[in-house]
Amino acid sequence: MDTTIQSLTTDDAIRNEANRVINALYHSSFPIKPIVAESVIESLETLAESLELPVAKTLRIRLIAIRNNIHVNQISKVA
Numbered sequence: 001m002d003t004t005i006q007s008l009t010t011d012d013a014i015r016n017e018a019n020r021v022i023n024a025l026y027h028s029s030f031p032i033k034p035i036v037a038e039s040v041i042e043s044l045e046t047l048a049e050s051l052e053l054p055v056a057k058t059l060r061i062r063l064i065a066i067r068n069n070i071h072v073n074q075i076s077k078v079a
Contacts (some may be wrong), residue, residue: 011053014044015075038066
């Protein structure tokens, strides 16, 4: 499947979902609990690993940070 302006790669879609979870983790009005973020990121990591996507390594790092109560940054696209 060719990428168009209106579609995303699987890697981009997983990255976007992970960033939404990270945003929710630190949202001032309606934060999610770290265990919820951990669960979602872990699921996304498993999916990314099974598809051998580049974002899998970054998700693993973010997951370790969440588990160790370290501030987690957004995941940016690697050029």
